[in-house]
Amino acid sequence: MSKNGTGIKAIAPKIDEEALKSVSKVPSFWKVLKREFKVDKLAKTCLVILIIIFAIVLIGSFILNQEEIMKINLRNKYKAPGKEFILGADIGGRSIAGQLLIGGRNSILIGIAVTILTSGIGVVVGLIVGYYGGKVDSIIMRICDFISILPTTLLIITFVVVIPKYTMWHFIFIMTVFYWVGMTRLVRSKALSENRKDYINASKIMGTSDLKIMYGSILPNISSIIIVDLILSFAGNIGIETGLSFLGFGLPPATPSLGTLVSYARTPGAMSNKLWLWLPASLLILVMMLCINYVGQAFRRASDAKQRLG
Amino acid sequence: MWKTILRRVLLMIPQLAILSVIVFVFGQMMPGDPFTGLITPDMDPLVIEEIKEKNGLNEPIPVQYKNWIVKILRDGDFGRSYTYKMPVATLIGERAKNTLWLSLLTLILTYLIAIPLGIYSGRYQNSHLDKAVIVYNFVSYAIPSFILALIFLLIFGYRLGWFPTTGSVEIGIPKGTFAYFRSRLHYMILPAITAAILRTTGTIQYLRNEVIDAKTQDYVKTARSKGVPTNKVYTHHIFRNSLLPIAAFFGFTITGLLSGSVFIETIFSYSGMGELFITSINSRDYAVMNTLVLLFGFLTLTGSLLSDIIMTIVDPRIRIE
Numbered sequence: 001m002s003k004n005g006t007g008i009k010a011i012a013p014k015i016d017e018e019a020l021k022s023v024s025k026v027p028s029f030w031k032v033l034k035r036e037f038k039v040d041k042l043a044k045t046c047l048v049i050l051i052i053i054f055a056i057v058l059i060g061s062f063i064l065n066q067e068e069i070m071k072i073n074l075r076n077k078y079k080a081p082g083k084e085f086i087l088g089a090d091i092g093g094r095s096i097a098g099q100l101l102i103g104g105r106n107s108i109l110i111g112i113a114v115t116i117l118t119s120g121i122g123v124v125v126g127l128i129v130g131y132y133g134g135k136v137d138s139i140i141m142r143i144c145d146f147i148s149i150l151p152t153t154l155l156i157i158t159f160v161v162v163i164p165k166y167t168m169w170h171f172i173f174i175m176t177v178f179y180w181v182g183m184t185r186l187v188r189s190k191a192l193s194e195n196r197k198d199y200i201n202a203s204k205i206m207g208t209s210d211l212k213i214m215y216g217s218i219l220p221n222i223s224s225i226i227i228v229d230l231i232l233s234f235a236g237n238i239g240i241e242t243g244l245s246f247l248g249f250g251l252p253p254a255t256p257s258l259g260t261l262v263s264y265a266r267t268p269g270a271m272s273n274k275l276w277l278w279l280p281a282s283l284l285i286l287v288m289m290l291c292i293n294y295v296g297q298a299f300r301r302a303s304d305a306k307q308r309l310g
Numbered sequence: 311m312w313k314t315i316l317r318r319v320l321l322m323i324p325q326l327a328i329l330s331v332i333v334f335v336f337g338q339m340m341p342g343d344p345f346t347g348l349i350t351p352d353m354d355p356l357v358i359e360e361i362k363e364k365n366g367l368n369e370p371i372p373v374q375y376k377n378w379i380v381k382i383l384r385d386g387d388f389g390r391s392y393t394y395k396m397p398v399a400t401l402i403g404e405r406a407k408n409t410l411w412l413s414l415l416t417l418i419l420t421y422l423i424a425i426p427l428g429i430y431s432g433r434y435q436n437s438h439l440d441k442a443v444i445v446y447n448f449v450s451y452a453i454p455s456f457i458l459a460l461i462f463l464l465i466f467g468y469r470l471g472w473f474p475t476t477g478s479v480e481i482g483i484p485k486g487t488f489a490y491f492r493s494r495l496h497y498m499i500l501p502a503i504t505a506a507i508l509r510t511t512g513t514i515q516y517l518r519n520e521v522i523d524a525k526t527q528d529y530v531k532t533a534r535s536k537g538v539p540t541n542k543v544y545t546h547h548i549f550r551n552s553l554l555p556i557a558a559f560f561g562f563t564i565t566g567l568l569s570g571s572v573f574i575e576t577i578f579s580y581s582g583m584g585e586l587f588i589t590s591i592n593s594r595d596y597a598v599m600n601t602l603v604l605l606f607g608f609l610t611l612t613g614s615l616l617s618d619i620i621m622t623i624v625d626p627r628i629r630i631e
Contacts, residue, residue: 146325149614151606153569154587155332158603161591162339239454246456247576247588265460266577271468271475279464282457293452 029224029302036302043298046291053288057104064098070256081276088276090264099256100280106251107258107285110172111238117176118237119230122183127214129184130191137188144181152178157249168255175237186229190222224303231296235289242285258285314622322611329607333600334375340596389597393590398601402583408478409575409582412505413567415498419506420513420563427510428517429552433544435522443514451511455570459504459577466500473500476579501578505570509563513556520552554624561617565610 027035037044072094081088088096129137159174160166194200195218203213244250245259253260261281264270270277301308369377381387388398431443450458467475473496474480480493524530525548533543571584579585583602590598 146328149325149607149610150329150332151569151603151610153572154603154606157572157587157591158336158599161594161599162336235452243454243456243573247573249591259456262456262460271464275464278460282460286453286457289452289454289457290449293448297448 029227032308033299033302036298036308040298040301043294046294049287050291050295053104053284053291054108057101057108060101061105064101066102070094070099070102088274090277096261096276096280099261100258100284103256103258103261103281104284106168106255107238107242107245110168110241110251110257111234113172114175114179114237114241115230115234117172118180118233119183119226121176121180123187123219123226125180126184126187127191127218130188131195131210131214131218133192133195140184141188144184147178147181150178153244156244157247160244160249166252168251171241171251175240179233179237179240182233183226183229187222187226190225191218194218194221224299228296228300228303231292231299235292235296238285238292239289311622315619318615318618322615325611326608329611330379330604331375333604333607334378336603337596337600338371340594388601391590391598392595393593394595394598398597401598402586402601402605405581405583405586408580409568409571409584411494412498412502412575412580412582413564413571415495415502416505416509416567417563419502420509423506424510424513425517425553425556428514429521429544429549431514432518432521432525440518443518447511447514450507453508455504455508455573456577458508459501459574462500462504463577473497478580478582497580501574501580504578505567505574508570509566512559516556516559517552520555521548524548524551558617558621558624560620561613561615563613564616565613568606568609568613 037047090096090099125140129140156174156178160171163170191214200213200217203217208216241250242257242259242262245257246263247259248263250259251257258281262278262285264274265278265282267274267277386399388402390396391398391401394401427443427446431437431440434440463475466472478494478497479490480497483490483493521544529551530543530547533547534540538547568584571582572587573584574580575582575584576588583605586598587602589595590602
């Protein structure tokens, strides 16, 4: 008896179970992401720049008195950048720097709002459609096909003009109507391929409810891809909103956006000798776009094992 | 294959019908009616009412919709422009020519930039050129179109003075002469380059991946082992194979060009359809607006139809039965 016992003990190698577990554990998305940012210095820089911009814009616009800034004072009309106005003043003598903060806040918040709404709808509809398939799937997909072939820009502009008493909420609504399609398609295709895997079948056989499978099993497994798309569509939505505001059909005049500031470029003389009117806002949009997209690409690499740097 | 195409065309009809309903509803929500363009201040309200009655504006809305569609399909009558005092069809026809030429030049420039860059960066993967192309691709993808257009306008139009900053042709040059043509081209180049740069991203990315993949394919290995020179392998074998999918994107490229024209034409004050849309909306010229939305919708649909057709020709696997 005792002989046997010692024999087995001698054969069994010493295993540090804790170490083994930590090696075989699949690293979480956030851990991979951290490593990705450590390797890619530029992505880290972009993230820091973004955080700084967001902090300055959000805190700055919170501290500033919006009414004070939007007050028209014709004595300061087109005042060049100097002591009184860091970035100069516009046609109404309003400080460009102050408007930059307020416009930046509006643009960022609307970008976030539209992204959350479109992605929320996209995830819910995409999951349902991808999980159940069949008739619901084909109907929703026909609707998606139809929306994606519509002349979106023109329809949004027409809508903005037609609506009486147009507010920011109308704008968020109309953006959502047209831009939920992308996320729905993405989530659907991922859910479809996930649906065929064994763990879902096993779950179904065990009698797990559909809702639990959708949100407990499929959603966590495709979450990294959703996060990537969330970031990229955030950048896209800011681009669309500022673009429409630039044309004059985005946010209503009461809520200035970065695009509204850029549209000062079309006032006479702005291009040749009043660059301060529109260039700061343009550069702010440009920097934000490049940074958000770059950070988004770092996220994408982290979500796809084949592309990882770290 | 003809069956597939026919099905695809038939599928377009309900889509167009829904779009026309949307446009009609928007039209109903707008103040004014198709005769606002004819009315002058010294007209008797009773006469206006009579015109309205005669033209069925007091009919129920579904009947009005039917009349509107019949008019468009039968007579090509889209109403009259309020600001330009001419039939909408004539007005848009004039502007469409400008947009068409601009789009054509943009298309040529897009492929002139994208194809060499895509193929070279794929061929010399990880070289300095490849890295530069990746940076270029990232920036052209991330930058919003109106920002790039404004920056180009500032640098090349105002600071360097290489290109005119507004308009589509120099005033005073007689039509049909060579000078007229050259002036047109001069006015088009800057907007076309801007639009082209914004559109190259997808093509470059696609070509680059395709070429990198093709390098390890059997047909390339066979060609190399037969003794075909490297350059010829790239220009003949790989190039042809990777070009097919790009041909299939062609329809979507046209669609993208049209929707982008609103921004590009407005910024460069190029008098095409996109600019006409913005000016008509600013002057509340509803007949022009609605027709343009309808037209852009139709063209977008045709673009995606074209893509699908090319795709079925290029790749027989996609054919729907």
